[in-house]
Amino acid sequence: MKSGKLITGIVVGAAVGALVGILFAPDKGKETRGKISKKGNDLKGSAKDKINELVESLTNHYDNLKGKAETKFDEAKEKYKSTKEEVKNSVS
Numbered sequence: 001m002k003s004g005k006l007i008t009g010i011v012v013g014a015a016v017g018a019l020v021g022i023l024f025a026p027d028k029g030k031e032t033r034g035k036i037s038k039k040g041n042d043l044k045g046s047a048k049d050k051i052n053e054l055v056e057s058l059t060n061h062y063d064n065l066k067g068k069a070e071t072k073f074d075e076a077k078e079k080y081k082s083t084k085e086e087v088k089n090s091v092s
Helices: 002-023 027-092
Strands: none
Touching: 002 027
């Protein structure tokens, strides 16, 4: 969760900084709007990249945990079967 908030903070901070810098620049309105549009597109692409990295990281973490859980489940199942056989043999 902390990395998601960090990424959001960085993107928002960069957007605000870029917007303030462009708005205070001594350019004509058309040029300023063009710069804002370009910067917005750049930030959108950057945000998408960061989100994709986060999703990939979370997916890898999930797959890793899922594999470990499946392994533990299989081990527990085998332990159950062997214990069941031991109990069955000791009762007989």
